[in-house]
Amino acid sequence: MKKFIASVMFALSASVMTTAAMASGGGVHLxxxxxxxxxxxxxxxxxxxxxxxxxxxxxxxxxxxxxxxxxxxxxxxxxxxxxxxxxxxxxxxxxxxxxxxxxxxxxxxxxxxxxxxxxxxxxxxxxxxxxxxxxxxxxxxxxxxxxxxxxxxxxxxxxxxxxxxxxxxxxxxxxxxxxxxxxxxxxxxxxxxxxxxxxxxxxxxxxxxxxxxxxxxxxAALNRKMYGVFVLLFLGLFAVIAYFLKKEYWKDVH
CATH class of the missing domain: 1.10.760.10 (Cytochrome c-like domain)
Structure with a gap:
């Protein structure tokens, strides 16, 4: 079943990529x-x-x-x-x-x-x-x-x-x-x-x-990557805070 799903996903990806290439280049070398x-x-x-x-x-x-x-x-x-x-x-x-x-x-x-x-x-x-x-x-x-x-x-x-x-x-x-x-x-x-x-x-x-x-x-692409860096930094900081909160809440249980 996993092999079947993987083959279907691969076929769909190839189809999308081929369609995009035809739309942009029409088979011409760019x-x-x-x-x-x-x-x-x-x-x-x-x-x-x-x-x-x-x-x-x-x-x-x-x-x-x-x-x-x-x-x-x-x-x-x-x-x-x-x-x-x-x-x-x-x-x-x-x-x-x-x-x-x-x-x-x-x-x-x-x-x-x-x-x-x-x-x-x-x-x-x-x-x-x-x-x-x-x-x-x-x-x-x-x-x-x-x-x-x-x-x-x-x-x-x-x-x-x-x-x-x-x-x-x-x-x-x-x-x-x-x-x-x-x-x-x-x-x-x-x-x-x-x-x-x-x-x-x-x-x-x-x-x-x-x-x-x-x-x-x-x-928006001028600043999009910068926003992405800030989001990742925030998520990293939040993950650290969440980890210590988890330890604090569960210390009595363990």
Whole structure:
């Protein structure tokens, strides 16, 4: 019976892990993002790149400017000057306590891109940092696509390569290996037109963007481990007190 239960649990675990892997990577090899949400300098660069290159289409509708300012060590003045560009119903710039929504029309964006750009507040949790990092590095030229680009991580993507000025343009080069039934196609992306950044600089930019999205998906992760340490210390102290109380109450019995 124990062996049966163990085998069922193992099968369920494998199924869950396989489903998660398919949802995040779709069977595509993902590069390790190596992000650190405690690196405030990286997060500050990440929010700068996000606001300048991503937020025109993708909002962060479950996050507020002042929460990000608090966690990233930014002042209200820095936030108002460098991060807030949208206006409220009265035509005035949003306040720092506002949600990070953009001004793009969902109807128009659906017509332009085939579907409205999704909110990215939780993409760091749903896709994972490795997927985001690999996706932003995987655009290549494809004249058959409406935007002129495709993506090896997200095939037939409807999004343009908004970071092309930084990365440049890549082309997909494929070669066949083996013969007959055992033939396999091996594809690589080659940089054919350089951007304003070197490949290593672009990798760091994408890592900063990914780091910021990982943080936005779960801001509490900044302090969660610290809270866990405090809880364990409290439980350890309480266990000592409980032990001596137990000895005191039971000394007459023994």
């Amino acid at each position: 590069e390790h993002a190596d992000v650190d949400i405690h690196n405030k300098a990286s997060l500050q660069r990440g929010v700068k790149y996000y606001v300048n290159y991503c937020m025109g289409c993708h909002s962060l509708g479950f996050s507020r400017y002042n929460r990000i300012a608090q966690d990233l060590g930014l002042t209200d003045e820095q936030v108002a000057k460098n991060l807030i560009f949208t206006r409220d119903a009265n035509g005035e710039l949003q306040k720092s306590g506002a949600l990070m929504k953009n001004g793009i029309s969902q109807k128009d964006s659906a017509e332009w891109f085939g579907a409205p750009p999704p909110d990215l507040t939780l993409v760091g949790r749903s896709r994972g940092p490795d997927w985001i990092y690999s996706y932003l590095k995987a655009f290549y030229v494809d004249p058959s696509r409406p935007m002129g680009v495709n993506n090896t991580v997200f095939p037939n993507v409807g999004m343009p390569h908004v970071l092309w000025e930084l990365q440049g343009f890549q082309e997909k080069e494929c070669t066949k290996e083996g013969e007959g039934e055992h033939a396999a196609e091996h594809c690589e992306l080659k940089l054919t037109k350089a951007g304003s950044m070197t490949p290593s600089e672009y990798d760091q930019t994408v890592r900063d963007l990914t780091n910021f999205l990982a943080y936005v998906g779960e801001p």
